[in-house]
Amino acid sequence: MVTLKSVAEELGVSLSLVSKVLNGRMGTTNVTPAKVELIKAKAKEMGYVKNSSAVALLSGKQDSIGTFLHCSGVTGSGIMENLLMGISASTYRHHKRQSLCFYGSKEEFLGLAKYASRGRMDGLLVGNITQFVSCEKLLEIQNNGLPIVTMYDRPLHPEITNVGISQVRVGEVGTKHLIEQGCRNIVNINNMDDRLEGYKLALKKAGIKYSKGNVFFVNEHFADNGYGSHVGEQAVKYFMENGVKFDGVVTQSDRETVGAINYLTKIELRVPEDVKVIGVDNSPYCEFMPIPLSSVEQNPGVQGGVATDLLMQKIDKQNVSSVLIEPTLVVRESSGGNQD
């Protein structure tokens, strides 16, 4: 390994001179410019690179943040890719490195948690979905001096900074859009209280009465949390069989939207002419589906970036508080937005 010492010996100068020259720390004095160039050239020639462990040991800073993500997520939605890109871009901006780990079970999470300390990283980002995370463990880690920022829908604990997506707004934005598109009987596929609240809010603001019969509560029909296309399909089927009249469907994922549209098409209802549909995630496939899908974009990239920025501030001992990211409406054909 090429060290400062080896460069210095090669040139017959002292180690500390090489260090100063390479770091541009020569104080007010002048080293011979020729010597400076010589040293720099030699270091480059030998392929010298600073040993980050030594720097970290000395400075007490790792220049690295840890990222623990639950490995699931709605595959194909682009959420994880975008989240990672957002984190990566911010990390790069702050000249830090990112140490990424996935976990799939509580054991794996606790296994990772062992390494979460100042001796290994300057801060920790935890996110994707709350499953398997131990709030006590995170508090313990933070109390041991490692700043943490989580990326969940809502904060796990008042003392742990969180960057979430406003799920109330997710529900509201989609519903509001369909209302503006002329829908008056909007059904909702739901498995999240906040989104239901947003749905109700939008209806209320438009003076439309809320009816419980217009909501398909996923957990009453499926063991899992839904989000798959089969849920969209079943929900629409359920509404039809129960004689619920509707001209709009607010789903909770793009997959559900696909399922809903597949079923509507099968029973010869036209989208968006007869029924308008909007989903959540703005998945990449939205734009090239036979009927392009309108969707509420949750902006995971922004979430990752903001979370990283906040973590950097926390590392710098600044006070930060939890944040909610606003979702964005993306209008395409399934809600009658872009017909030509």
Add this chain to the structure above:
Amino acid sequence: MVTLKSVAEELGVSLSLVSKVLNGRMGTTNVTPAKVELIKAKAKEMGYVKNSSAVALLSGKQDSIGTFLHCSGVTGSGIMENLLMGISASTYRHHKRQSLCFYGSKEEFLGLAKYASRGRMDGLLVGNITQFVSCEKLLEIQNNGLPIVTMYDRPLHPEITNVGISQVRVGEVGTKHLIEQGCRNIVNINNMDDRLEGYKLALKKAGIKYSKGNVFFVNEHFADNGYGSHVGEQAVKYFMENGVKFDGVVTQSDRETVGAINYLTKIELRVPEDVKVIGVDNSPYCEFMPIPLSSVEQNPGVQGGVATDLLMQKIDKQNVSSVLIEPTLVVRESSGGNQD
């Protein structure tokens, strides 16, 4: 920060004793079992975690590998997610950490390259697409003692170990499948020599004559490399307008498959009855499209895992050579596989 020293002082014992106890290195001698427990308990109570910088400095091992990925990729295909999962799982198995960085330009790549050395990581994984990568730089890094494994279709250089996907096989597997499904006039959307070779190979093995007119060479029609749904659409349109008769289409992505099917549907050709279509990537949306898509899965997760395993071997000074991963056929309705 909790250090060995602080634990030792708290207990009034020596630092080295704590070190020995926590590492289970007490040799043949016996420390009082009670004392061992006491030390362990105290360390846990104080939240002691080994300082990885200090260990790395001492051992010369970072216990960390770097991953440099180009940030593009076919969004929504799940390739990047799966690649990362594969790398992550293997990294975890080897008790290493993964330092992830994305780059989008040559400058960014070279910016990352500066940090690629033994003083920061034990090895380096580079992949996704070859764009902006400097082969000379990688060679320089490797010559400076950092083992590298790339994840590209083909090796950049004989001295840099590569884990690729056999693109010849990708072309062959899809074509062969359509032949087995009864197709005899198979057209091909193409922008990759290896896949074209695979396409020809499959035809040859089946005794079907290759005709250049059956291939839509993407670069003759588009400035970019294609892979989007518009390419599939245009390609099918092109074949129709040129009077090419076909009963099967081998595309080079699932997006192209969607575009092709969209166009075929528009001109009232039925998939898979009249025309069978197969794509590449086995993207998550394949299974819930109105017509579920058959696809050739490139197994990026396996690629990432194998690349990481090989890198670990390289780090251990073992000789390794480049590897090609076999693609896998996934049959669904678009090729007439799963009709019910």
Add this chain to the structure above:
DNA sequence: TTGTAGGCGTTATCAA
């Protein structure tokens, strides 16, 4: 059975 010393590569301070 327990404690001490040296060194990993770097930087900052102080001395020459």
Add this chain to the structure above:
DNA sequence: TTGATAACGCCTACAA
């Protein structure tokens, strides 16, 4: 203008 030295936290060999 340049060089020597201590310190960061840990581990290993060796001394007591």
